[in-house]
Amino acid sequence: MSGAKYGRPGGVGDMSKILQIWSLSKTFPGQVALHEATFDVEEGEVHALVGQNGSGKSTLIKVLAGFHQPDPGHHVTMRDEAFDIGNAQAAQAAGIRFVHQDLGLVEAVSAVENLALGFGYRTGFGRRIKWREETKRAKQALLDLGFDINVRVPVAALGGAARTGVAIARALQDAEQNISILILDEPTASLPGADVDRLFEAVRRLKARGISVVFVSHHLEEVFEIADRVTVLRDAKVVATKNTSELDMASLIELIVGHKVTAASIDRQIDQSAAPRLEVRGLIGMGLSDVSFEVRPGEVLGVAGLTGSGRDTLIPLSGGNQQKVMMSRSFRLNPKVLLLDEPTQGVDIGAKEEIHTFVDSAAASGSAVLVASTDSAELARLCDRVIVMHKGAIVDTVLRNGGSGASSMAERIDQVLLAGSSLVAHN
Numbered sequence: 001m002s003g004a005k006y007g008r009p010g011g012v013g014d015m016s017k018i019l020q021i022w023s024l025s026k027t028f029p030g031q032v033a034l035h036e037a038t039f040d041v042e043e044g045e046v047h048a049l050v051g052q053n054g055s056g057k058s059t060l061i062k063v064l065a066g067f068h069q070p071d072p073g074h075h076v077t078m079r080d081e082a083f084d085i086g087n088a089q090a091a092q093a094a095g096i097r098f099v100h101q102d103l104g105l106v107e108a109v110s111a112v113e114n115l116a117l118g119f120g121y122r123t124g125f126g127r128r129i130k131w132r133e134e135t136k137r138a139k140q141a142l143l144d145l146g147f148d149i150n151v152r153v154p155v156a157a158l159g160g161a162a163r164t165g166v167a168i169a170r171a172l173q174d175a176e177q178n179i180s181i182l183i184l185d186e187p188t189a190s191l192p193g194a195d196v197d198r199l200f201e202a203v204r205r206l207k208a209r210g211i212s213v214v215f216v217s218h219h220l221e222e223v224f225e226i227a228d229r230v231t232v233l234r235d236a237k238v239v240a241t242k243n244t245s246e247l248d249m250a251s252l253i254e255l256i257v258g259h260k261v262t263a264a265s266i267d268r269q270i271d272q273s274a275a276p277r278l279e280v281r282g283l284i285g286m287g288l289s290d291v292s293f294e295v296r297p298g299e300v301l302g303v304a305g306l307t308g309s310g311r312d313t314l315i316p317l318s319g320g321n322q323q324k325v326m327m328s329r330s331f332r333l334n335p336k337v338l339l340l341d342e343p344t345q346g347v348d349i350g351a352k353e354e355i356h357t358f359v360d361s362a363a364a365s366g367s368a369v370l371v372a373s374t375d376s377a378e379l380a381r382l383c384d385r386v387i388v389m390h391k392g393a394i395v396d397t398v399l400r401n402g403g404s405g406a407s408s409m410a411e412r413i414d415q416v417l418l419a420g421s422s423l424v425a426h427n
Contacts, residue, residue, distance in 0.1 A: 024038070097182050097183070100185045189218070295370055300382050304413050338370070
């Protein structure tokens with residue numbers, strides 16, 4: 001693939017690039033949010049957009065969507081014709097569609113109704129809605145993305161990947177003939193591994209239809225799995241555009257943060273004879289069934305599970321966007337027990353590394369740490385053991401020393417999650 005390097009797109013007239021942006025800037029009072037960004041999208045590619053919070057990637061997406069007007073001095077083409085970037089109607093007419101992280105679905109109604117809300121109902125005599133046709137249309141739209149689901153149940157009853165599928169189908173349906181680019185903004189932020197796989201299958205189907213997908217994510221392992229190219233923003237500037245085949249994890253992280261990051265080597269020695277700092281026996285209620293576990297001083301125990309497994313009720317903590325600040329305050333108290341629920345959800349790679357270091361330090365200081373996460377790679381990075389939950393019960397325990405390193409541990413966690421429906425619960 002003829003991917004441009006370090007943000008320099010191909011010249012005008014390069015028909016493989018359906019969208020080309022030169023020198024795009026956006027300034028707010030007292031803040032340069034985007035500075036002379038150069039970016040392009042090739043036809044039928046998956047193009048990842050990554051960077052720390054505040055790097056400029058959200059601003060770039062919002063300018064494309066027409067939420068923000070760019071500063072003067074840019075040049076943008078769509079299929080080699082001048083394109084009015086910053087204009088929502090122009091983006092719509094050009095076949096650019098967006099699915100934002102909150103999806104924008106009405107969860108109390110069905111997929112059929114959500115799709116119709118975006119496109120309009122088919123009606124017959126007396127303006128009666130043709131529900132049979134609406135159901136057939138919605139069913140086919142989801143099947144085209146690889147989702148064979150009940151389109152008549154409330155969206156709230158669907159899994160995370162299926163809900164995202166409904167949002168994608170709604171975004172695409174009114175532009176089926178001229179859709180060019182689908183922009184997915186943090187689509188996997190709260191999805192467990194199995195749902196991520198389903199979503200990526202939908203992305204591959206879109207790519208096979210010639211639709212370009214711009215994929216915004218903080219999960220770098222996903223970039224290597226799904227993207228053909230990746231553009232990195234740092235300090236409001238595009239610092240690189242690379243084929244993913246040219247990079248590895250270390251080099252991508254270095255581009256994002258601007259310096260080398262050394263991966264931590266976890267080799268904790270847990271005193272198994274020490275009295276547990278946290279001990280739970282026969283916990284029931286709120287969907288939990290006879291849950292028992294213990295965490296010793298200096299140990300990090302992970303909790304994995306799909307949505308509805310009980311993982312999300314085992315540690316009933318409130319979330320938020322200030323994880324790093326809150327945890328740094330907690331660690332200064334030298335806690336005996338530390339409970340963390342999705343500690344890095346929605347944070348950038350730099351903050352994520354700091355949070356991981358905080359957890360390592362807490363364990364090294366003797367804290368017993370319990371951490372629940374949908375990110376198997378994160379659990380493998382942090383934890384000595386991981387309990388896997390299904391239907392409110394612990395169905396398996398994955399040990400760090402049960403394989404070769406964190407990568408193997410993450411794979412074993414995912415294997416147990418995928419097999420969850422066939423596992424027999426045990427304590």
